[in-house]
Amino acid sequence: MARYGMLIDTTKCIECFSCRVACQMQNGLPPEESFIKFYGQEEGTYPHVSYYTVPVQCQHCENPPCVANCPTGASYQTEEGVVLVNEEKCISCKYCMVSCPYQARVVSEKTGVVEKCRFCIEEVRQGKEPICVTTCVGNARIFGDLDDPNSEIVRAIAKKKAKPLRPDLGTKPKIFYVR
Amino acid sequence: MIPNRISRRTFLKASAATAALLSLGTFELETWQRLNAEREGEVKVTPTLCNACSSKCGIKVYTKNGRLWKVEGHPDHPYSKGKICARGHGLGTLAYSPDRIKEPLKKNGEGKFEPISWEQAYQEIGQKLKEIVAKDGPEKVVYVEDPRPTGKFYGPRFLAAIGSPNYFNHLTVCSNARDTGFLHTIGAVPGSDIANSKYILFIGRSYGDGVRPASVQALVQAKENGAHVVIVDPRLNNTAPLADEWLSIRPGTDLALVLALSNVLIDEGLYDKEFIARYAVGFEDFANKVSSYTPVWAEKITGIPKETITRIAREMGKSKPKAVIEQSWRGGFGCTYANSVDTGRAVALFNALLGNFQQPGGYIFGKPPQLGKLDPTRHPEPGKSSLPRIDQEFSLVDPHNGVASILPKKIEEGKVKAAFICQTNPVRGYTNPKVMADSLEKLELMVVIDVLMSETALVADYVLPEPSYLERDDVIEGISGGKPAIALRQKVIEKVYPHTVPADQIFTEIAKAAGIGEYFNFTLEELNRALLAPLSISLEELREKGTIVLNDPVKMGEVPKLKTPSGKIEFYNESFKKAGFSPVVEWKEPLVKPEQDSFRLITGKQSFHTHAYTVNLPYLLQITKDYESERLWMNRKRAEEMGLKDGDLVEVSSSEATSKIRIKVTDRIHPEALFIPSPYGNYSPYLTLAKGVGFSYMDHVPYRIDPMGGTSMIHEVIVKIRKV
Numbered sequence: 001m002a003r004y005g006m007l008i009d010t011t012k013c014i015e016c017f018s019c020r021v022a023c024q025m026q027n028g029l030p031p032e033e034s035f036i037k038f039y040g041q042e043e044g045t046y047p048h049v050s051y052y053t054v055p056v057q058c059q060h061c062e063n064p065p066c067v068a069n070c071p072t073g074a075s076y077q078t079e080e081g082v083v084l085v086n087e088e089k090c091i092s093c094k095y096c097m098v099s100c101p102y103q104a105r106v107v108s109e110k111t112g113v114v115e116k117c118r119f120c121i122e123e124v125r126q127g128k129e130p131i132c133v134t135t136c137v138g139n140a141r142i143f144g145d146l147d148d149p150n151s152e153i154v155r156a157i158a159k160k161k162a163k164p165l166r167p168d169l170g171t172k173p174k175i176f177y178v179r
Numbered sequence: 180m181i182p183n184r185i186s187r188r189t190f191l192k193a194s195a196a197t198a199a200l201l202s203l204g205t206f207e208l209e210t211w212q213r214l215n216a217e218r219e220g221e222v223k224v225t226p227t228l229c230n231a232c233s234s235k236c237g238i239k240v241y242t243k244n245g246r247l248w249k250v251e252g253h254p255d256h257p258y259s260k261g262k263i264c265a266r267g268h269g270l271g272t273l274a275y276s277p278d279r280i281k282e283p284l285k286k287n288g289e290g291k292f293e294p295i296s297w298e299q300a301y302q303e304i305g306q307k308l309k310e311i312v313a314k315d316g317p318e319k320v321v322y323v324e325d326p327r328p329t330g331k332f333y334g335p336r337f338l339a340a341i342g343s344p345n346y347f348n349h350l351t352v353c354s355n356a357r358d359t360g361f362l363h364t365i366g367a368v369p370g371s372d373i374a375n376s377k378y379i380l381f382i383g384r385s386y387g388d389g390v391r392p393a394s395v396q397a398l399v400q401a402k403e404n405g406a407h408v409v410i411v412d413p414r415l416n417n418t419a420p421l422a423d424e425w426l427s428i429r430p431g432t433d434l435a436l437v438l439a440l441s442n443v444l445i446d447e448g449l450y451d452k453e454f455i456a457r458y459a460v461g462f463e464d465f466a467n468k469v470s471s472y473t474p475v476w477a478e479k480i481t482g483i484p485k486e487t488i489t490r491i492a493r494e495m496g497k498s499k500p501k502a503v504i505e506q507s508w509r510g511g512f513g514c515t516y517a518n519s520v521d522t523g524r525a526v527a528l529f530n531a532l533l534g535n536f537q538q539p540g541g542y543i544f545g546k547p548p549q550l551g552k553l554d555p556t557r558h559p560e561p562g563k564s565s566l567p568r569i570d571q572e573f574s575l576v577d578p579h580n581g582v583a584s585i586l587p588k589k590i591e592e593g594k595v596k597a598a599f600i601c602q603t604n605p606v607r608g609y610t611n612p613k614v615m616a617d618s619l620e621k622l623e624l625m626v627v628i629d630v631l632m633s634e635t636a637l638v639a640d641y642v643l644p645e646p647s648y649l650e651r652d653d654v655i656e657g658i659s660g661g662k663p664a665i666a667l668r669q670k671v672i673e674k675v676y677p678h679t680v681p682a683d684q685i686f687t688e689i690a691k692a693a694g695i696g697e698y699f700n701f702t703l704e705e706l707n708r709a710l711l712a713p714l715s716i717s718l719e720e721l722r723e724k725g726t727i728v729l730n731d732p733v734k735m736g737e738v739p740k741l742k743t744p745s746g747k748i749e750f751y752n753e754s755f756k757k758a759g760f761s762p763v764v765e766w767k768e769p770l771v772k773p774e775q776d777s778f779r780l781i782t783g784k785q786s787f788h789t790h791a792y793t794v795n796l797p798y799l800l801q802i803t804k805d806y807e808s809e810r811l812w813m814n815r816k817r818a819e820e821m822g823l824k825d826g827d828l829v830e831v832s833s834s835e836a837t838s839k840i841r842i843k844v845t846d847r848i849h850p851e852a853l854f855i856p857s858p859y860g861n862y863s864p865y866l867t868l869a870k871g872v873g874f875s876y877m878d879h880v881p882y883r884i885d886p887m888g889g890t891s892m893i894h895e896v897i898v899k900i901r902k903v
Contacts, residue, residue, distance in 0.1 A: 012399050014387030014417050016786040021268040021798050025249040031801035038806070046814060046846040047427040051419040135252065137262045137392040138399050138421070 002145035003081045004119055005174035006133070007156050008055055012140035015040065015053040019132035019141070023057075026120065026131045033106045035117040036132065052179070057132075058083060058104040058117035059165065059173030066096035066105065075114075081146075081174060082119045090114055101169050119143070146174060226253055226725020228656060228668035230648035231266035232789040233325065233353075234258045234391045235656060237726040238267060240649060240671045247271050247649065247672060252392055256726040257660050262392035265787040269798035273647045274675050278631055278795060278867055280644035281676040292642065297680060297688070300641055305692020307624045308341070311596045312693075317342030318566040319596040323583055323605055324348050328668065329653045330601040332706070333686040337599070339561035340695040344568045345595075347583035349790075352609050354513040355582070356888035357506070359575045360523020363754045365531065366742030369542035370660065371505045373397040376540035378495050378502035380409045382433050382526065383511025387417030388784040395421075407498075409491060411436065412511065413781055414812065414854050415847035430779045430852050430894060431516045431769030432481040437504070437525040438766060439477030440492040442469045444532050449496025451534025458738055459531060461751020464763045472766060480766075482849075499533040501540030514890035515781075517770040520575075523888075524752075524764040531748045536738045544739050548663040548729055550655065551712040553701060561698045569594050573889040574758050582889030584610040587618035587882065597624035601682060602645070604633040607791045607861065607875065610891040611835060614882040626689075628682050631795060632865030644679045651681040652703055655710045655721070661733050665714070666726040667707070760887060770883075770895040778817075778853045780833065780896040782876040788858035794869035795861070803859075809873030810843040812854035813900075818844045823902060831855075831874070833898045835881055838874035842900075853898065 020036045027035070039054045060083050067075045067083060074089035075096050085096075092112040097105045105116045120130035124143075128134070133141040144153035153176075156162065162176035221244050229236045229250075237256025241248040250271050252263035259267075273279075283300040284292040311319060320343045324330040335346050350358065354368075361368045373379060374397035386394050398421050402408065410422045413430045428436060444450040445466050455462050474485035474492075481488075495502040504526050507513060512522035535541020553560070569589045570582040583605060589595045598619065606616045612634065619625055620638045627639040636642045645651065653668035683706075687699040701709075708718050716727060733739075743749050756762035773779050787793075787802045794800055803809055811831065813823065823829065825844040830837055831853070840855070848854055860875025879896050 011420055012402075013420060014390070014395060014786065016387065016390050016395075016417075017265040017802050018263065018268065018390075018392075018786075020802070021265045021787075022249065022263075024798060025268055025271070031797040034801075034805070040806075042846060044846060046816065046848075046850070047425070049415055049425070049846045051415055051417075051847060053420070131249070131251075135262055135268070137264055137390060137395040139396060140399075 001079050003147045003174075004060070004124065004143065005081075005146040005153060005176065006119070006130070007142040007153050007160075007162050007176045007178065009140045009160065009162075009178040010052045010054055011178060012138040013053055013055060014138055016137055018135050018137055019055065022131045022135040023117070030109065033108065033115075035104070035106065035115070037103070054165075054177065056102055056104065056165070057175070059102050059171065059175045060119060062172035062174065063170060065099040065101070065171060069095045069099040071095060078121070080121070082121050083116075084118055084121065085113060085115060087111065087113050101166060101171065102173075222248065225669065225671040226723075227649070227671055228653070228666055228725075229259070229263065229267045229270065230327065230668070231264070231270040231793060232389075235327070235666070235668075236263060236267060236392065237666050238263055239725070240271065242672055245672060247274065253726050255724070255728055256666060257658055257662070257664050257728065258391050258393050260393040260396055262396065264390040264392055265802065266390075266789055266793055266799060269787070269796050270793060271649060272796055272798060273630065274649050274672060276631065276795065278865055279647070279676055280630065280632055280636070280642055280679075282644065282678040284642040286640050297678070300643060301688040301692045304624065304626055304641055305689050305694070308597060308689070308693045311623060312341055315596050316566075317564065318345060318569065319343075319594065320599070321345040321347060321569070321586065321595055321597070322599045322601070323586075323603060324601040325603040327602055327653070328656045329682045332654045333683055334599070334601060336561060336698060337686050337690060339563055340690060340698040341693075342564050342566065344564040344566050344578070345581070346578070347581035347586070349583065349603050349605075349609065350580040351583040351889055352514050352891050352893060353509050355576060355580050355890045356515070356519030356885065357510075357513045357523040357526075358577055358580060359888040360512070360520045361506070361527045362577055363575060363743065363752055364524050364527040364749050367544055368506055369536070369544045371503050372540050372543050372661070373503075373505070374400040375404075376401050376406055376501050376503050377404075378407050378498035380411060380491070380495070380504045381418065381510075382411045382437075382504060382507055382522070383509070383515070383783070384505050384507040385410075385412070385416035385418045385783065387419070387421070388786050389508055390786045407494065413849035413852045414783065416783065417786060426483050426487065427849050429480070429482045430781055430849060431518065433511045434518045434522040434525055435472070435477045435480040435766055436483060436488065437522060437529050438469050438472035438764075439474045439488050440495070441525065441529050441532060442472045443474060443489055443492030444496050444529075445469060447493065447496070449493065449499075450532035451499060454534030454536075455532065455748075458536070458741075459748040459750055460745050461749060461763065465528065465750035468763045468765055495533065500535040500538035502533050503535055503541050504529055506542070514888070515892065515894040517885055517892055517895060518767040519890060519892070520885065520888040521764050521767055528748070528750060528764065537733065537735055539735065543661050543733065545660040546663055546731070546733055547659040548657045548665050549713055550657050550665070550710045551714075553706060553709045558701050559697055561695075570889065573886070575754060575887060576889040582884065584884055584891050585889070587614045590618040590621055596622060598622055599626045599628070600635055600639070601628045602630070604635045604791055606634040606638060608877060610877070611880050611882045612875070612877055628685055632863050633791070634861065634863045637863055643685050644676070645682055645685070646674050646676070646679040650674045650679070654683070654703065655707050662728050663731055664726060664728040665711075665716070665721065667721045669722055669725075758887075770892060771897050773851050773897050777897050777899045779851055779894065780831070780876055780879055780898045781852045781854050781894050782857045783854065785856045785858065788856070791858050791861050791869070791875070794858050794872060795866040797868060800868050800872065803872065807841070807843070808856060809840070809859045811840045812845055812848045813842045814848050814850040814852075815844050815846050817850045818842065821900075821902075828903045829900045830903050831879070831898050831900050833879040833896055836878040838878060839903060840874055853900070
């Protein structure tokens with residue numbers, strides 16, 4: 001069984017929001033709800049300045065606090081390590097939202113279900129990639145099996161020394177960032 | 180442990196964030212579970228063309244039960260290469276916008292729009308057009324467009340059938356200056372082979388803001404191959420993550436930089452002497468002229484250290500021919516300053532000095548696909564008008580672009596009586612909106628073909644609604660390039676509003692009513708089959724594939740005969756001399772200069788909007804809202820000096836207008852400039868989402884036209900600001 005993860009190379013991300021809108025449409029989200037957020041970082045003082053942005057979505061943690069805190073078992077982890085929400089079981093208590101250190105979850109205004117990035121798992125199971133990866137104009141995203149030592153993502157994480165966000169929190173995220 | 184980290188405070192924060200998610204957009208929400216459940220057997224994928232910007236990328240559109248689901252980039256299309264930008268995704272919902280124009284409208288005596296039948300619209304417009312042509316002459320009729328594929332065929336043919344030469348498009352506020360500079364110097368505007376380049380200098384152009392997916396991919400590839408990327412821009416634009424250095428140039432002085440770079444190349448013998456000897460004329464005149472444009476001289480003008488200028492020139496010289504100043508779109512010299520045409524000339528010539536023409540990593544002169552035409556024995560072709568154009572005083576400007584901002588002047592002079600405007604918004608975007616709107620209102624006949632009620636549509640006599648780009652077929656698009664390609668925009672979903680009619684039919688019916696119907700005795704399908712005939716590709720095959728790249732690559736290493744009078748690179752230029760300008764490019768000051776208490780107002784794209792055209796779309800406008808992207812950028816030090824803080828509301832005032840806007844305080848901008856993103860400031864009450872968002876820099880652009888390139892010189896604007 002594959003264990004899915006993603007690499008986001010911020011040196012290639014131009015903050016074009018293509019992944020955000022593609023994800024919204026793929027998932028039938030209204031414009032106000034988005035699974036991907038951007039944190040722009042400006043460093044230095046004029047004229048010695050740099051700018052990059054960090055796209056943040058559900059990190060599909062190995063040790064997900066949202067799953068631990070969900071009182072009904074609506075938030076769960078699949079065998080592939082993907083964190084999902086069972087719509088039937090969600091009571092919209094928002095415990096998962098406050099437990100998520102990455103603020104990756106949003107409430108569906110229509111259904112009340114707390115939702116988030118699902119790594120486009122239905123597409124992935126059909127052999128495709130998540131739409132944020134396929135549409136990324138800068139090729140900044142790589143998706144794949146973290147347990148396969150020959151996968152592109154594993155090689156890229158090693159080569160580019162990619163690291164997860166806030167590893168100190170102990171959540172063991174499966175999204176790795178290149179800075 | 181994580182759960183212990185949750186405080187009451189963060190819980191409340193999350194609840195507040197939840198409360199902020201209250202209003203629901205116009206796009207119907209479906210949960211992913213339902214989407215997934217409905218997926219089987221009902222999903223259809225149709226290849227077509229995007230319409231979100233002038234690139235017109237190839238896309239694949241997924242529908243579910245006949246309704247739009249999602250959009251993907253077409254893998255074969257030379258501009259998308261399998262990817263598509265935010266605009267390309269979000270634009271799809273245009274079809275479902277409640278702000279769509281649903282039936283033909285006519286302005287009544289009180290200035291209000293009333294629905295009329297198509298038959299009435301065709302008859303009245305055709306009749307009026309006939310009268311104007313008979314009474315005032317065919318040259319009093321003009322046609323203006325973006326341009327996009329159907330309009331590009333039908334508009335000029337319609338003009339020709341009437342006998343008018345007056346074709347215009349939006350390039351007056353896009354690339355006219357650059358095009359003028361390039362065409363007379365090297366005969367064309369080549370593309371840049373960015374992927375294979377070792378040294379890339381961008382002037383104003385930002386791949387991260389004016390996104391063409393294939394270009395971004397090429398730049399990423401170049402970076403992976405170790406290319407050095409320099410951004411020359413008063414603003415550190417969104418290509419920043421892909422750049423190695425930023426030259427924060429004083430706005431309007433790019434010409435001085437390029438002249439000084441040329442000076443170093445020539446002075447130090449780093450240019451391609453063999454290439455110049457073989458392909459150029461007038462090099463000595465140019466070399467003499469630039470000998471005084473030293474890096475020391477340029478430092479004072481541009482604010483860029485002389486050592487930096489010398490270093491970059493040397494590095495580019497050593498990297499030639501895999502070094503390039505990218506040709507840019509609007510960028511720093513498409514239509515921005517009084518010296519933009521000269522900057523265009525200097526950029527073209529600098530690339531010539533690098534000998535990078537038809538070399539990997541340099542400038543590539545692409546070729547177009549050889550499309551066919553209608554059989555003239557069955558479909559009579561109207562002869563081209565021999566009358567003079569109304570913008571003939573701009574002798575250097577390519578008549579395929581024209582100088583659309585001349586319209587207010589010519590309308591006042593009584594030289595234009597009727598205008599047909601297709602899918603473009605000259606009032607909002609071509610020059611000062613008040614001047615443009617006031618003059619267009621004086622026309623005897625003004626017809627707008629569009630999907631939404633733009634600011635230009637507001638001043639029309641007749642507004643004719645088209646189906647949106649996913650609901651119609653268009654004329655085949657030919658794409659020039661290293662490998663030419665063809666692509667088709669085709670119907671993906673059924674018309675949402677049944678009374679909308681595509682432009683090809685609108686032109687055909689008006690032509691019939693105006694007595695020139697014999698020139699339009701064919702259907703769009705017949706036309707498309709005729710265009711395809713020489714390529715041995717059937718319309719059915721093109722429908723199935725959407726985009727077909729032709730295996731007809733340009734020959735690398737072989738410089739084609741240049742389309743200049745001499746057939747060579749013209750360092751000395753007779754055309755400019757004839758038009759009353761210096762035959763050799765020389766330094767020219769920008770038109771205006773900010774004082775200590777004022778700023779130059781500059782503008783540019785954002786990756787998720789195009790012109791004013793995409794702001795009314797829920798997905799794209801929401802990005803503006805979430806990231807407060809409509810704000811005015813201001814240098815941090817200047818802001819501190821004025822006692823202004825990030826988010827403060829300020830009043831921006833110029834000779835033309837005052838606007839109110841909040842500021843974004845940043846170190847990413849030159850202290851003498853204020854940056855306002857280009858798309859905002861819509862005021863049409865029919866654009867219910869876009870209306871009132873931000874302000875338009877165009878409100879502040881005085882009505883002036885650059886005599887060389889016919890552009891609106893949109894950065895020649897001085898403003899003051901004060902806290903409100």
